[in-house]
Amino acid sequence: MRLVVEHGLRVRNWQRAWIPSYFCQEVVESLMATGIASERYPDYPSAGSVSNIDELDYRAGDVVFVVNQFGIRQRPNYQALEAQNVDTIEDHTHDPWSRWAKSSLATYCVASLRKTLPVPDGGVLWSSSDLSLPHQPPIIEERELASSRRLAAMVLKERYLRGDSSCKKAFRELYQLGESHIADGRISGATQTSVELIKSFDVELWRRKRDANIRELTEGLANVDGIDLADLDSIPSGQSAFSLLLLAESQALREHLRTSLVSGSVYPAILWPMTAPGLSPSAQDIDLSCKLLSVHADGRYASEDLQRIANIIRRSCEQFRSYS
Numbered sequence: 001m002r003l004v005v006e007h008g009l010r011v012r013n014w015q016r017a018w019i020p021s022y023f024c025q026e027v028v029e030s031l032m033a034t035g036i037a038s039e040r041y042p043d044y045p046s047a048g049s050v051s052n053i054d055e056l057d058y059r060a061g062d063v064v065f066v067v068n069q070f071g072i073r074q075r076p077n078y079q080a081l082e083a084q085n086v087d088t089i090e091d092h093t094h095d096p097w098s099r100w101a102k103s104s105l106a107t108y109c110v111a112s113l114r115k116t117l118p119v120p121d122g123g124v125l126w127s128s129s130d131l132s133l134p135h136q137p138p139i140i141e142e143r144e145l146a147s148s149r150r151l152a153a154m155v156l157k158e159r160y161l162r163g164d165s166s167c168k169k170a171f172r173e174l175y176q177l178g179e180s181h182i183a184d185g186r187i188s189g190a191t192q193t194s195v196e197l198i199k200s201f202d203v204e205l206w207r208r209k210r211d212a213n214i215r216e217l218t219e220g221l222a223n224v225d226g227i228d229l230a231d232l233d234s235i236p237s238g239q240s241a242f243s244l245l246l247l248a249e250s251q252a253l254r255e256h257l258r259t260s261l262v263s264g265s266v267y268p269a270i271l272w273p274m275t276a277p278g279l280s281p282s283a284q285d286i287d288l289s290c291k292l293l294s295v296h297a298d299g300r301y302a303s304e305d306l307q308r309i310a311n312i313i314r315r316s317c318e319q320f321r322s323y324s
């Protein structure tokens with residue numbers, strides 16, 4: 001992402017980026033580190049289409065980030081932006097193989113690959129408008145080290161999942177260490193390990209499995225009081241949800257659910273905490289961030305796992321309601 005912004009600052013005279021208000025705060029911070037001026041526009045994963053970008057107050061040199069958050073958003077129409085010469089960058093991290101990504105009309109597209117594939121690092125940048133791309137950057141030492149720590153964590157975690165609980169502390173420490181240094185230093189290319197892993201991986205099979213798993217988990221949670229799940233029938237065709245996206249009716253219920261899942265060794269994600277200093281999220285951003293929970297259900301999970309997760313969520317919601 002930094003690479004495309006630095007490229008656009010040089011070759012497309014970008015001066016200001018419009019960034020969705022509900023977005024990973026570390027990513028926003030790293031975009032701002034390029035020196036581009038920025039504005040936030042209200043945009044939430046619960047909203048369906050990214051509709052309000054037509055109405056922003058553009059000026060020359062503007063570029064808009066559009067994020068297919070959780071793989072469930074509807075592609076916007078760029079006609080009004082094209083008429084004003086406003087460029088677009090789409091982030092397809094949550095579903096890099098969607099029909100939208102493959103037939104994108106954006107100026108540039110990016111995707112981080114480690115969120116949907118079992119690789120320690122790596123991202124992809126393309127231009128569906130056939131514009132010039134920056135050169136592939138070399139791999140820097142900091143990335144090589146952070147990535148090798150993540151890879152070691154992945155190997156140890158596999159042993160842990162096979163029953164060797166002695167690896168748990170080590171894999172968690174290595175993950176945290178790798179994660180906290182993955183974006184250090186200059187912009188880096190992907191490591192050779194990630195490139196080779198991706199080449200030998202059946203991406204489509206993995207994506208289909210994720211899709212089927214999220215559908216199964218969603219069905220297993222039909223009619224549970226206190227939570228709303230993303231409506232899979234209204235996702236545009238050719239798109240696949242990133243995870244089970246759950247909106248709890250209150251922050252207290254979300255915390256109760258999270259604690260119950262963690263007690264059952266299920267580790268959901270909070271996407272995204274709105275805690276970065278200086279980014280001043282709106283009350284709506286903060287409220288959503290306190291009620292959303294993203295539960296992984298990718299190709300690693302078998303039917304029994306999904307049933308177990310659904311049972312924990314169902315029981316935990318019932319328990320919460322009986323307390324309150």
Ligand SMILES: Cc1ncc(COP(=O)(O)O)c(C=O)c1O
Pocket residue numbers: 024027067069091093094112113114123
């Ligand atoms: C939607 C989205 N795009 C991009 C990124 C950045 O990914 P990476 O940390 O691999 O650069 C993230 C990270 O959380 C993300 O959630």
